[in-house]
Amino acid sequence: MKACGRVNQLIYEFESRNGNKTLGSLKIENIRKSFGQVDVLKGIDLEVKDGEFVIFVGPSGCGKSTLLRVIAGLEDATSGDILIDGKKVNNTPPAKRGIAMVFQTYALYPHLSVRDNMGLGLKQAGKPSDEIKERIGIASNMLSLGDYLERRPAELSGGQRQRVAIGRAIVREPQLFLFDEPLSNLDAALRVNTRIEIARLHRQLKATMIYVTHDQVEAMTLADKIVVLNRGKIEQVGSPMELYNSPQTVFVAGFIGSPQMNLIDASKLGQSGAKTIGIRPEHIQVSKTSGEWKGSVIHVEHLGADTIIYLQTDFGPLTVRLFGEHNYDVDGVLYATPDAGRTYRFDNDGKIIKG
């Protein structure tokens, strides 16, 4: 708690020094990117407001990292415009875009101390050394890196390295923070801690952040707004709960939520007017005696808070998530009943059918 108070004090200093500087908004207009014959981004339009935490999520190869690199200026878009704070930055080099980036592999300069790692960008920009020292002090206190400033990256643990990478971004006081899968090289426990830390930083810095991940848990827990990308196109943009409750496409329905939504071929259920029926595992009830769908238990996973049951039915596999502990025998017969109000129907193009 004491440490927390001190941090708040530092944040206050940080903000007062920053004054009322507008933190960046971002606008992307019809961005396309091709590598030779391969189209990686096929026309992306997106608007990010001041101070928003936006997460790009999608499977490998969907173009999310490429999009981030285009925003950073590390890759040139084949066509389209990028506007940061209303200014077109298509031809602005990365260092002048008012951005900072945190990389998956930390990308710390191995031959420089933590202090020099954080200060290099400012030194390069010709800032006076007093100011550099002050900014490093604030950032390192925020991230409790004070004791490690003279160490080399090789002498730090993975979590500390990632904090240094975040610190290096903070000292630049950017309009836009870009995170490229920053947690995927950390182990599970550290990942949760760092996630909380990033969320806290976002609240305190009130900065605009864009974050790329393939992990939908990170996306759901951190984002104000999630952008789901698939094959170089935006599938849907919305708050985490919007995506969970009203997915617009089969892809989003299958991607958001864990375990994955059951997507059942409508024809096998004898339903007409739809191609696919979707029902989340948590919206299915089971009974040993009666129900809509009959299935045999293939496997049961006990997670303590949840029990996940995998059924084999006439129309294929079905996953059911029950809250609490339940005991069902493998190979036993169970009847599953979907929650009628929470099924989704998708047409031939994978779009949702309303109503």
Added chain:
Amino acid sequence: MAKPTASPVRTGLVHLALIIYTLIALFPVFLTVINSFKDRSSIFRDPLGLPTPSTFSLIGYQTVLGQGDFVLYFQNSFIVTGVSIFFVLLFGAMAAFALSEYRFRGNTLMGLYLALGIMIPIRLGTVAILQGMVAAGLVNTLTALILVYTAQGLPLAVFILTEFMQTVSDDLKNAGRIDGLSEYSIFFRLVLPLVRPAMATVAVFTMIPIWNDLWFPLILAPSDATKTVTLGSQVFIGQFVTNWNAVLAALTLAIVPVLVLYLIFSRQLIRGITSGAVK
């Protein structure tokens, strides 16, 4: 995790093989060094014997150093080798960085073209090189040798360094770009320190053939002012009489600088290897 313990017999055999190899490799060097400290008659009477008080003689060294020019020959060798290594490393690393970092049309073709020199010995072009040097007025200058050796060393340097530069993480270079480093700073301040072990390897591979070369000094720069050590030693080898004392002394002296340079570079090599291992 415990290492599987190798049987002592196996380890012993490995060591035996390595020791035998070392002895074979060092024997000529050893012979050269001991005989350089003996007088002429005992070199022939007992070539394998160590110098004893009765056979000990510095006559070879006196001849070599008394010749006066030898200091100059050493200096020439140093200049030629040093400058050539510098240029090979500089241009080789720059070309390798461009090939590994930038996507451009004909990238692979350019890489292959630059590597072609590994397969085609530069000596095949001796006549053309000599004509070129004559036309440029560079015969009997160290510049001629430096140019030739730089050209000779570049293909292998580009080839090895390109492979190594590809292993330097893209994120690191991109972090540098975001921090406002120019492409030159990224090359000199981020990439070069990371490929230092590879640079040391290239330096060793480049250095030894240059230092030992007799061909190009003989053809391009045989004047007394531009002789290298290897060429200089040849004055003691005559058609009818060879001054073995002087030849062996000159060769012994010629080993020393190479040994020193090798030690410097090999320490870099080892440092590079261990720093990678304890990441």
